[in-house]
Amino acid sequence: MKVESVDIVIVGAGAGGGASAWALTKEGARVVVLDAGAEYIPEKDYKLGENNWEKNLFPDKDPDKHSYTFGEMQNLENKNDGLRSWSHLHGQYNPANKRLGWRYRHVKGVGGSTLSFAGEAHRLHPDSMKMFSRFSVAADWPVTYKELEPYYQEVEKIIGVSGPVNPGVRWRSEAYPLPEHKSSLASKKIKQACESLQLNWDKNPVSILPKAYDGRPGCNYCNNCARGCPRRDKGSVDVTFIVHARRTSLCDIRSNCKVLKLNKNKLNKINSVEYIDADGKKNIINAKVVILSAGAVETPRLMLLSEIGNESGLIGKNFMETISWNSSALYPEQLNSYKGIPSDGICWNYNAPDAIPDVIGGARFTLAVAASDYLGPINYAKRVVSGWGKSHHKNMTEQFGKVLSISAIGECLPNKNSFIELDPVKKDQNGLPVARINSFITDMTIKRLKFMASRCRDILKSAGVTQIIEEYGSYDIFNAAHVFGTCRMGENKNDSVVNSYCQHHHLNNFFIVDASVFPSSGGGESPSLTIEALAIRTARYIKKQLDNNIL
Amino acid sequence: MKFSRRNFIGFTAIFAGVGGWFFSLVDNKSNESIKSEYILILTSYLDTLIPEYGEFISASKAGVVTELLDKANSDKEYSHMLNNGCDWLESVSQKNYKKTFVSLNEEQRITIITQAENAWRNKPSINNLPGYFFNVARRDGYSFYYQNPMTWKALNYNGPPQPYGFPDYES
Numbered sequence: 001m002k003v004e005s006v007d008i009v010i011v012g013a014g015a016g017g018g019a020s021a022w023a024l025t026k027e028g029a030r031v032v033v034l035d036a037g038a039e040y041i042p043e044k045d046y047k048l049g050e051n052n053w054e055k056n057l058f059p060d061k062d063p064d065k066h067s068y069t070f071g072e073m074q075n076l077e078n079k080n081d082g083l084r085s086w087s088h089l090h091g092q093y094n095p096a097n098k099r100l101g102w103r104y105r106h107v108k109g110v111g112g113s114t115l116s117f118a119g120e121a122h123r124l125h126p127d128s129m130k131m132f133s134r135f136s137v138a139a140d141w142p143v144t145y146k147e148l149e150p151y152y153q154e155v156e157k158i159i160g161v162s163g164p165v166n167p168g169v170r171w172r173s174e175a176y177p178l179p180e181h182k183s184s185l186a187s188k189k190i191k192q193a194c195e196s197l198q199l200n201w202d203k204n205p206v207s208i209l210p211k212a213y214d215g216r217p218g219c220n221y222c223n224n225c226a227r228g229c230p231r232r233d234k235g236s237v238d239v240t241f242i243v244h245a246r247r248t249s250l251c252d253i254r255s256n257c258k259v260l261k262l263n264k265n266k267l268n269k270i271n272s273v274e275y276i277d278a279d280g281k282k283n284i285i286n287a288k289v290v291i292l293s294a295g296a297v298e299t300p301r302l303m304l305l306s307e308i309g310n311e312s313g314l315i316g317k318n319f320m321e322t323i324s325w326n327s328s329a330l331y332p333e334q335l336n337s338y339k340g341i342p343s344d345g346i347c348w349n350y351n352a353p354d355a356i357p358d359v360i361g362g363a364r365f366t367l368a369v370a371a372s373d374y375l376g377p378i379n380y381a382k383r384v385v386s387g388w389g390k391s392h393h394k395n396m397t398e399q400f401g402k403v404l405s406i407s408a409i410g411e412c413l414p415n416k417n418s419f420i421e422l423d424p425v426k427k428d429q430n431g432l433p434v435a436r437i438n439s440f441i442t443d444m445t446i447k448r449l450k451f452m453a454s455r456c457r458d459i460l461k462s463a464g465v466t467q468i469i470e471e472y473g474s475y476d477i478f479n480a481a482h483v484f485g486t487c488r489m490g491e492n493k494n495d496s497v498v499n500s501y502c503q504h505h506h507l508n509n510f511f512i513v514d515a516s517v518f519p520s521s522g523g524g525e526s527p528s529l530t531i532e533a534l535a536i537r538t539a540r541y542i543k544k545q546l547d548n549n550i551l
Numbered sequence: 552m553k554f555s556r557r558n559f560i561g562f563t564a565i566f567a568g569v570g571g572w573f574f575s576l577v578d579n580k581s582n583e584s585i586k587s588e589y590i591l592i593l594t595s596y597l598d599t600l601i602p603e604y605g606e607f608i609s610a611s612k613a614g615v616v617t618e619l620l621d622k623a624n625s626d627k628e629y630s631h632m633l634n635n636g637c638d639w640l641e642s643v644s645q646k647n648y649k650k651t652f653v654s655l656n657e658e659q660r661i662t663i664i665t666q667a668e669n670a671w672r673n674k675p676s677i678n679n680l681p682g683y684f685f686n687v688a689r690r691d692g693y694s695f696y697y698q699n700p701m702t703w704k705a706l707n708y709n710g711p712p713q714p715y716g717f718p719d720y721e722s
Contacts, residue, residue, distance in 0.1 A: 048713035052698040184720050220716025230713055339717035377706055381693035388600045388668070388689055389661065393607045393705070400706045 005286040006032050007546070009273050011259050011302070014112020016293030016513035018237035018245070019155065019532040023539030025250040029546065032285060034257040034275055036294075037062050037108030040115055040238060046228035054376035058116040058228055062108045067428045068297060070101025071421075071438035076476055083325075083449055085472035089386055094476045104437060105481040106295055110255050111238030113295070113481060114528055118225045118342035118370065119208040119234045121161040122525035123152050123170040128353050128362065128411070131520040135353065135360045137413050138318075139519035142491045142500035143537075149173055151533035158244065159235030159532070160213045163205035168348060181210050181219075184340030186404055187367050189331065193463035194347055204346035204366060207235030207529075214240075221340050223370045241532070254278075260430060262290060262306040262510075270308065270510040276430060289509050289542055289551055293535070296320075296483040296516035300420045301435040303487070311506050314497050316421055318414035318488050320521045321439055322480035323363075325449055325473035327456040328372050328405040329465035330384070336401045342370035350455070351523040353411065359448045361411025362523025365455065368407035372470070384469060403469070406459050408452035409524035412484070415442050420486050439478050449475050482527050484518040501541040502534060509551050513538050584630055585623050589637035593619065595653045596640060599660040600688060601696055606705035610692055613702055618695035619688075636684030639667075643681075 008024060010017045013035040021033050038061040040046075045059055076084075076097050085093040094100040107113045126145035131138040149172070156163075156177055163176035180203040183191065191201035208225065211218040219233045232239040245251035256278035265271040270290040275283050292299050300316035303309050331337075343366035349355065351362040373379055377400060384403060385395045417440035422433040441449075453473065460468065474480075490496025493505035498517055504510040513535045515527045522530075545551040585593065594616050601610035610616065623630035637652075643663050644652040652660065664685065671682030696702055703710055709717075 049711055051700055051711060053711045053713075055694060055698060182721050185722060220713075220718055221720040222712035222716040223720075224712045336717070336720070336722075339720035375712070376710060377697035377703065377708060378694050381697055382690060388664070390602060390604045393602075393604045396706060397605075400708065 002281065002283045003286070004283075006030065007287065008032070008289045008291065008542070009034065009285055009287040010291045010293060011273065012036075012112065012293035012295070012298075012514065013110040013237065013242065013253060013255075014107075014293060014295065014514070015114055015237055015528040015531040016535045017291065018111065018241040019535035020291050020293065020513050020539045021251050021253075022158070022241035022245040023536040024543060025245045025248040027540070027543045028250070029543055030250045031245075031252070032287075033251065033253045034259055034273070035108070035110050035253070035255050036258045037110065037255065039110045039253075039255045040228065042228060042230045042232050042239065046230040048222060048224050048227060048230055053224075053227070054378045056227070057373075058107065058226060060107060064429050067434045068104055069423045069426050069434060069436045070478065071436050073099035073101055073478070074440055075099075080446055080450075080475060083446070083453060083473055083475035085477050087383065087470045088467070089383060089469075093472060099439075099441070099476055099478065101437065101439070101478045103479055104297055104483065105479070106297065110242060110253055111236045114236040115228055115238065116226050117236070117481075117526070117528060119206040120343060120366075120526035121156065121159065121163070121205045121207040121235070121529045122522075123148075123205075124522045124525055124530055125169060125351050125353070125362065127169070128351075128520060128522045131353060131361075131413075137360055139488055139490055139495065141519050142489055142496075143534075145170075148530070148533050148537070151536045152529060154536055155529055155532040159207040159240045160209050160216070161205055161207050161235070161529075162210045164203035166202075168202070169352070176205065178210055178213060181206070181208070181341060181344050183344055184337070184367075186335045186337040186340070186369055187345040189335065189404060189463050190345060190367055190406060190459060193459045196462050197458060199347050199349045199459075201345045201347055204343050206341060206344070208341050209233040209235075219341060223338055223340050223342060223375055225342050226370065226373075257283075258430060259302060260305075260432065262292070262302065262308055264306075264308045264507065268507055270507055288546065289511070291511045291513055291538075291542075293512070293514045295514050296486045297420055297435045297437065299512060299514055299516045300486040301422065304422050305432055309497065309504050309507050309510065312494060312497055314488055314495070316486050317419050318485040319418040319420050319437070319439070320412035320414055320484040320518070321418070321474070321478065322482045323410045323412045323445055323449060323474045323524075324407060324479075325452040325456055326368050326372055326405060326407040326471065327453070327460055327468055328368070328374065328403055328470045329460045329468045330399060331402045331404045332464065332466050334401055335404060337369045337403055338375045338401060343367045347459075350451075351525075353523060355523075356448060356451050359451060360444060361413055361448055363408045363410030363448060363452050364524040365406055365408045365452075365459065368405040369403060371407055372403070372405040374403040374405060404460060404463060404465055406456045408456055409482075410448045410452055411523045412521045413442065413444060414485055415440055437478070441475060446475065449473060482515065482521070484515045484521045484527065487512045487516040488519050489517040490519060502538040503541070511538055511542065585620055585633055586637070589634060589641075590616070590620070591653045592637040592640055592651075593633060595660065596637070596664070597688065597692055599657065599664055601692055608701055610696055613696045613699040615692050615695045619691060622691070632684065632687065635680055636688070639681050639684065
């Protein structure tokens, strides 16, 4: 067994870990980053130039990628049948009377889930950070929008964010580093529809380059961000933070290294990390500081496995998931809707936590043709066009490129039945219990989902679609990429796990930097920008503490 | 319950069937490949499902038959299903028309395939051989068909997405 000692170990090279590595190495600290997944080489691994490109989604290299289970799911009620997922060709996607645990979309690898994200770079709505004070739900953030703003700005410059001139309620100290993208034809149709409903359709802030920036080329609008960007114009962590961190020569990234355990010493510090390396050998690495950034499912799992840091009893609790709805329809005219960027427009009208009538927690609406994967002929042939033979050919000619989709993502509020625990039966490749995801949709969430579905349908109808062909959402199927809350941050050590600097309340050299620290989920904003801003803020704090010999 | 790892539309697998377990119960040990006499039947079947029409080329010209046979060569359950499906086509053809399936005219072939399609509509189950055979052939047929760039011309589709992208996305 190899044993070594370093200053800082980071577990996970996604949004939190990658941004931490960059911020620490920039300040002269030396870090080792362990990631359970592989390195991805965009030009080689993302095969969007091959004829069968459409048959493969993100080329996940993790052989253990489904290493989680679901707890018992809730029963579905007839009164909510309008929220069932369905397709005009295939009927109900979940015909059972029980909610279906389908998937937690999480990429293990250097870059984490940003490797397959759609590039959305959202700041949180300032009002959504005070959910407990305002509505007695979730918890307040111990850090304000004003405190995060300079870090948001810094992240946006590193990853290259293109955004609108008018930032709305998300005030800015500087303009976006890159100009906004032009709208696709599909987005223009949604904009017209929104305007007729007295809704705004703004440019969506995205870390997709409208022109060359920081040694990376501008986007060529292939719309396939989720399959991985072979050009490196999408600001995933591997081509931004990690590249810059490596240039310092202070960042040692070790892929395919699966952490087994974090060890605590008698001084209430995490003094070492045990992991299995790419060759299958066990290693121990001693560190002054440990940063855990494995996401809101794997982070609590590792802490529970290690039996550390659960003084509050909150590890794994307050789990929040992606609450989403998606409607797709056929538009009567050619849109070539498979072209563009995944979501160039966004409606923020209902994003504030009190914006939806009689509902606590907001939602946002975006173009979703790419999210629905209506990007090529195979999906049209199998999901849009019915029949076979000559009539199928004829209808393919008429309908290809005409799908218009819109999605809504909304606030998820914590509840006692949604939590992460260790599975009592299933083990991973190393014989350790996997995470078990327990998810429950509350009545308030169902009300929010009904509003989201209704508005999606309104917008499509107002756009002039001829027929809705597919809808799916969180009511009957768990399908989440953005998950939050399982190691909540707060000032009070009795009702939170880490403080406002993501520092564990009881283990002062231990930091958690991922969405598991989110006290509330926001009104549908994509979380990576906030994770990265928190990571930089935390890294500066750590460096200062190390320099002052406090850690 | 285990689900498709590939795509959201993998949900269709829940009832549209990629499982193949039923066929594994039938014969999981033999090293079965497609019977040579069935290759012509399969070709005729696929070319009726996906025919030549206007700028569209036929399934066989797009390489769909070859792809299905390749898949069958590496998946004995799949091979078994195709053999049973072709056997069903031939038996119905003999029963209804007293001819082999490949010698039927287009209208007759369409009639038989419609029978399989209706079987699937009435009972979307992997225990329903003609229906399941129809559904798999349609699903996999179109998947293989539209991975051939020759088929994209009829749709005015200038893919694949890279390396050129779609700089004309505004129009």
